[in-house]
Each structure stands twice: as structure tokens, then as C-alpha cells.
Ligand SMILES: Cc1cc2nc3c(=O)[nH]c(=O)nc-3n(C[C@H](O)[C@H](O)[C@H](O)COP(=O)(O)OP(=O)(O)OC[C@H]3O[C@@H](n4cnc5c(N)ncnc54)[C@H](O)[C@@H]3O)c2cc1C
């Protein structure tokens with residue numbers, strides 16, 4: 001059992017929890033993720049390690065409530081435990097001195113981007129961040145990001161914070177006017193696709209962190225396979241980071257919809273019997 | 284009394300019922316049936332059957348104990364060589380192992396050794412385990428990576444010899460393929476759990492949710508433990524590498540079976556993990572894994588399930604009994620056809636498979652006749668779900684993080700000295716599918732026994 005030692009709401013439907021996990025906390029590197037299962041009947045889902053604190057032996061995860069499992073996770077509180085937690089999984093980000101790097105983050109992806117940018121900064125890079133969300137309240141991790149980055153640009157769809165528009169608007173200007181050596185883009189799959197399409201024409205290496213549906217996270221099911229440069233790659237052991245210019249995003253977008261009907265049913269039943277179900281697994 | 288030519292039949296769930304549930308198909312001998320079958324054994328002096336068993340169970344002796352209704356002693360006899368008899372009695376390919384060598388084959392069917400083994404193992408499970416007394420404890424610690432049959436055997440044997448053992452398992456539940464791969468209707472998980480409990484009762488600690496190579500490396504384990512055994516199996520699925528393979532509805536057998544067995548997708552939405560079920564399902568391959576996947580899809584409600592195999596029935600590597608069961612249940616077999624590409628709809632879902640007809644040529648290295656494509660014989664077969672069961676290879680994680688461990692570059696298996704289980708790395712042993720490629724439960728256990736003996740020798744001496 002893994003205990004939740006802190007919980008915070010960051011934005012509507014976006015929550016942060018700190019989980020006590022000594023071994024993972026000691027090992028985790030930027031770019032890696034965990035797989036967790038909340039209770040006996042639960043699904044195994046992958047979530048990025050947004051931060052760690054070895055002194056309190058904890059890891060931090062930030063998640064968006066989109067379906068049954070993430071909603072259930074959102075109901076848990078400080079002091080509650082989750083049944084299974086495994087990690088750190090996936091390859092760490094390649095942190096080197098590239099000179100000028102941009103981190104593009106959207107939605108919960110901003111939290112996943114944070115440890116990578118922090119490490120890039122520590123390595124001596126000049127770090128620019130471009131982060132965005134639907135409106136001001138969705139731009140999470142803003143202070144943390146501003147603290148570590150040399151420049152931070154914010155965009156919102158409705159203009160309630162920073163510039164009105166998309167992260168790619170700012171990115172395009174930066175690409176036009178500045179000499180950029182490498183880009184990390186983490187956020188909704190569609191955002192990573194648009195960013196990769198854009199940076200391709202400027203020939204700037206772009207790393208994306210993919211989020212296909214997973215089961216084990218250890219390379220034994222192949223459910224997380226993606227097409228990268230015409231080759232089958234397993235995101236959990238070959239990734240999760242790949243060269244954005246080689247990823248077949250259209251295929252990934254379709255595959256993410258594999259279980260649409262089942263996810264809907266699961267959520268509906270959950271919302272109808274919410275109280276009971278939570279009580280039954282807390283026993 | 285003349286010897287009965289045929290095996291005593293084992294009671295089974297009727298076909299019409301069993302294709303609608305996940306209960307065990309073969310129900311096991313009653314005492315009366317077991318006694319009839321045990322009495323068929325000729326008690327051959329040279330006991331050729333023993334050499335067919337990879338762990339050399341003293342078969343005539345345990346069968347004779349059954350005859351004398353001394354079941355407690357019979358199971359004790361088996362357990363001298365085999366820690367997991369309720370499992371092997373059910374899943375060993377007996378027709379190529381112990382039973383292949385039985386003298387009775389000269390006049391009819393061999394003694395049903397597997398069924399008798401299962402009978403006494405189940406007898407013990409129902410009665411409750413005897414936990415052997417561990418005579419002498421040594422101040423030595425061994426880490427076992429992976430809790431499949433290889434890892435459980437090493438752990439059980441070493442624990443009985445007085446060594447402290449900790450098993451590290453990547454999944455949330457121990458058992459390896461026995462838990463996530465082989466379906467409930469062939470090997471009930473309750474049986475696997477009792478066998479795992481037995482290993483624990485010997486003092487073995489099992490830590491789940493640890494992926495060695497990520498959570499902790501082999502080198503880190505060596506700092507804390509006196510020796511390490513790697514029994515991580517061959518769990519990485521292979522794909523055909525043909526166009527359209529990432530369409531929705533195409534699963535590796537591992538993913539399909541893991542969703543259903545480990546994650547209990549057959550109970551969705553009570554359990555949260557879903558699985559797709561097509562109306563017409565194509566299963567590519569001809570081994571045990573293909574049979575299990577096909578029969579599972581049928582039980583989940585598929586209208587038609589087709590095995591798609593590029594050779595013929597004679598070359599199929601599946602256990603004979605599973606092929607018979609699959610046929611009885613209405614699985615359709617398509618031989619001498621090989622997939623060329625998959626066809627999908629606009630939403631990226633699979634809707635068909637293009638197949639090419641094959642013919643058999645000369646035998647290849649495996650001794651089986653090699654399938655050769657027939658030009659211009661392609662045709663399209665409509666279906667809405669595919670399960671790819673063409674084999675698995677060892678997971679690369681440990682190799683990636685343990686550079687000084689020698690691995691065969693082509694097959695990915697860890698290289699060992701087969702007589703000792705030693706790898707190229709000091710104090711590191713390995714066995715089971717990770718060293719042989721996909722094989723059998725009992726072979727993995729045999730390798731585990733050899734490694735356990737040699738680990739003991741290394742740590743304690745003869
Ligand atoms: C390596 C990796 C790291 C991830 N890190 C994070 C993270 O840090 N924070 C976070 O909030 N999410 C992250 N995800 C996505 C997260 O795993 C899914 O949101 C989660 O599995 C949804 O489960 P559910 O039962 O709540 O929703 P479901 O009922 O499974 O799905 C509900 C909706 O979410 C969509 N969805 C399902 N699975 C995914 C997925 N893998 N990615 C995107 N959308 C999905 C579905 O299409 C559906 O619309 C990550 C995924 C991967 C593979």
C-alpha cells in the first residue's frame with residue numbers, strides 16, 4: 001500500500017497528490033512515469049512523475065480527471081492509500097547542454113514538463129517556457145515554471161492570462177526570431193502534433209512525451225505501441241519520449257479512442273453508484 | 284486382469300456449458316477413477332517414463348502409493364522433485380514428456396501420469412498443506428527476479444535448504460505466465476495462489492511492483508544479496524511487422540490474455556479494465572498461446588473464432604489436449620495461410636486481413652516442414668478482431684541495465700551454462716524462458732532446480 005501524504009486541487013479537475021514511495025523517490029529521473037492501481041478491481045494507469053522529494057521519500061503526480069480511474073483517484077485524500085504503485089518506468093529525458101531550449105506545455109502536460117526544464121536549467125541551458133491552457137485557472141505550475149526558466153510565456157484560449165491564443169503562436173515567433181537548439185513539447189496529443197509539424201519546417205529537434213493506453217508499462221503487452229519513423233516502438237520501454245518529427249500522431253490519436261464506449265459506460269456506472277463503490281474499497 | 288488399453292477418461296464440463304463460462308474444463312479424477320488409472324501402470328523396473336519428465340519425478344513410486352491409497356505419501360514423493368504439481372499436472376505437455384515414454388504406449392494409450400499427479404496435488408490442496416520443517420538455516424540471502432515457475436522453484440528449493448530468499452516481481456500479483464497468461468478455464472488462479480502461498484509458507488518473501496532494471500538494478504541487488512537468480516521469462520510480444528498492425532482491435536496475445544486473466548476484463552464493468560471482443564476473431568499462430576487466446580475470445584462472446592496458421596495441424600506446437608478442446612468448442616482452423624496485411628476503416632479499426640496461401644517445403648532447422656508462399660494466391664478475409672500469437676522474446680530491460688550480462692544478440696536470451704545455471708556475471712544465475720525462449724512450465728522448473736542446487740553450492744558448499 002502506498003500512502004497519500006498531500007493533496008491539492010490545482011485547477012478545475014486537475015489535482016496534485018504526493019505519495020510516499022521510498023524506492024521510486026530515490027530513483028526517479030525527469031521524464032519517467034509510474035503505473036498505479038488504486039484498488040483490487042482497478043485499472044492500471046500511467047502517470048508522469050512531476051516531482052520528487054527524497055527527504056520525505058515522496059513523489060508528486062498531477063492528473064486530470066477524465067475518466068473513472070482518474071476521478072476515483074481525485075476522491076482520495078491525504079491519509080488514504082493506493083494498492084499498487086510501480087516505477088520509475090520509461091527512459092529518463094536526455095538532459096544535456098544544448099544551449100537554448102524551449103519547453104512547450106499544455107494542460108497537465110505542464111507538470112510533466114517541469115522536472116525536465118528544471119534539470120535542463122541545472123545543466124546550464126538557457127530555458128524558455130511557453131505554457132498554455134484554456135483559461136487562467138488551467139495554467140498550472142506557473143510559479144514553479146517561472147522560477148526556474150529564463151523566460152516564460154503564457155497563452156490562454158480566452159485571453160484571461162498572458163496572451164490570447166495558442167502556445168504555437170508564441171512558439172512560431174520564437175522560432176522566427178531566435179536561435180533554438182532543442183524543444184520539448186508535452187501536453188495533449190493534438191498539441192504535440194501541431195508543435196511537431198511547426199518545428200519540422202524550422203528543423204529544430206523536438207522531443208514529445210507520448211501517452212498511449214498502457215497495461216503493464218514494462219514491455220510485455222505491446223498495447224502502447226506507436227509508429228515512429230515507420231517502426232513499431234513500445235512507448236513504455238522505448239519511450240515515452242520520441243522524436244516528434246517521426247511520430248505518426250494520427251494513428252496515436254485514433255488508438256487513444258480504442259475504448260471510447262467502454263470508458264463511457266465505466267464512468268456512467270461509477271457516477272451512479274459513486275458513494276457505494278468508494279466505501280466498498282476503503283473497507 | 285488384462286491391462287486396459289485406454290486412459291480412464293477425465294470428467295469434463297459439457298461443451299455447451301463451458302463455452303459460456305471460465306470454469307475449469309477438465310474436472311479431475313474421482314478417487315475411483317484415479318485408482319482404476321493407477322492400476323494400469325505396469326511398475327516397469329527401468330521406468331522409462333521418468334526420463335521423459337524434466338524434473339525426474341519418481342513416477343512409478345507415486346503411482347504405486349496412489350494404488351495403495353497412501354495419498355499423503357504420494358504427494359510427498361512428487362514434491363521431492365516438483366514444488367508445483369497441481370499446476371504441472373494440468374498444463375504439462377505430457378504427450379511429449381513423461382507419457383511419451385510410457386511402456387503402455389506399445390499396446391495403447393500411456394498411463395495418464397499428469398491426471399494422476401493432479402489428483403494427488405488437488406487432494407493435498409483440499410486437505411491443507413504440510414509445511415516441511417527447515418532443518419538448518421544459513422545466514423545467506425538470495426534475490427530472485429520474477430515469480431514465474433522458474434523463480435518460484437528456485438525460491439522454494441533454496442528456502443527448503445535453509446537460505447533466505449526474496450522474490451522481486453514486476454506485476455502486482457506473483458505467478459508469471461501462470462497468472463497472467465494461462466486462462467482460468469485451464470488453470471484456475473485459486474490453484475496458482477495456493478501454490479504461491481505454499482512457497483511463501485517456506486519463508487520466501489515476495490515483493491511485488493518491482494521492475495528490476497528500473498526500480499532497482501541487478502548490480503544494486505548484488506550489493507545486498509549473496510546471489511541473484513533471473514527468471515524473468517520471455518514476455519515481450521513479437522508482431523508480424525506487416526502493414527496495418529497498429530489498427531484498433533489488433534492485440535498481442537499477451538495484451539489480450541493479461542487484460543482478461545490478470546486484470547479480469549471478463550468481468551468488466553465490475554472490474555475496470557476493458558477488452559474488445561469482435562464478432563469474428565482471427566488468432567494468428569498455432570501454439571498453446573493461440574489456443575488459449577482463441578478459446579478465451581469464444582468465451583467472451585465472439586461469434587466465430589478462427590485460428591490462422593501457416594503450416595498444418597501436424598506442425599502445431601500446442602498441447603494435443605488443447606487442440607482437441609478447441610475443436611470441440613467450435614474454433615475453426617485455417618491452415619497453410621499467412622497474413623500479408625491488415626485492412627482498416629476510417630476510424631482505424633481492423634475490418635479484414637489479407638492472407639496468402641502457403642505450401643509445405645523441406646524441413647527447416649526446427650525439423651518442421653517450412654511453409655512456402657504460393658504466388659498470386661492472396662485473398663481477403665473479413666474480421667473485426669485479431670490476436671497475434673506468434674511468439675514472445677525476453678524483455679530487454681535487464682540486458683539494457685546490466686551491460687556485463689552476456690545475452691544472445693539474435694534471440695535476446697541470457698546465456699548460461701546449462702549444467703549450473705551460471706551466467707557470464709559472477710553470482711548471477713538465470714533459468715526458464717529467459718534463457719531458453721518460450722518453452723514449458725516444467726522446463727522452467729527444471730532449470731530452477733539446477734540453479735538452486737548450484738547457488739547453494741556457491742554460498743554454502745556441497
Ligand atoms: C506515459 C504516460 C504518462 C502520463 N502522464 C499523465 C499525467 O501526468 N497526468 C495525467 O493527467 N495523465 C497522464 N497520462 C494519461 C493518463 O494515463 C490517462 O488520462 C488515464 O489513464 C485515464 O484513465 P481514466 O480511467 O481516468 O479515463 P478513461 O476512462 O480511460 O478515459 C477517459 C478519457 O481519457 C482519454 N484517455 C484515456 N487514456 C488516455 C491516455 N493514456 N492519454 C490521454 N487520454 C487518455 C480517453 O480517450 C477518454 O476520452 C499519461 C499517460 C501515459 C501513457
Ligand SMILES: Cc1cc2nc3c(=O)[nH]c(=O)nc-3n(C[C@H](O)[C@H](O)[C@H](O)COP(=O)(O)OP(=O)(O)OC[C@H]3O[C@@H](n4cnc5c(N)ncnc54)[C@H](O)[C@@H]3O)c2cc1C
Pocket residue numbers: 374375376428429430431432433434451452453454457458459460461464465466493494495496514515516517518540571572575602678680681714715716717721722723724725727
Ligand atoms: C498463454 C500461454 C499458455 C501457455 N501454456 C502452457 C502449457 O499449457 N504448458 C506449459 O508447460 N507451458 C505453457 N506455456 C509456457 C509457460 O507458461 C512458460 O514456459 C513458463 O511460464 C516460463 O516460466 P518462467 O518462470 O521462465 O517465466 P514466466 O512465467 O514468464 O515468469 C516471469 C516473471 O518475471 C516477471 N518479470 C519479468 N521481467 C521482470 C523484471 N524486470 N523485474 C521483475 N520481474 C520481472 C514477470 O512479470 C513474470 O511474472 C504457456 C505460455 C503462455 C503465454
Ligand code: SF4
Pocket residue numbers: 335336337338339340342365371372375377380381382396397400725
Ligand atoms: S511434472 Fe510434467 S512431465 Fe513430470 S511427471 Fe508431472 S506431468 Fe509428467
Ligand code: SF4
Pocket residue numbers: 323324325326327330331332333342343384385386387394396
Ligand atoms: S512407463 Fe508407464 S507403465 Fe511403466 S512405470 Fe512408467 S507410467 Fe507405469
Ligand code: FES
Pocket residue numbers: 213214215216217218219220221222223224225234235236237
Ligand atoms: S504498456 Fe504494455 S508494452 Fe507498454
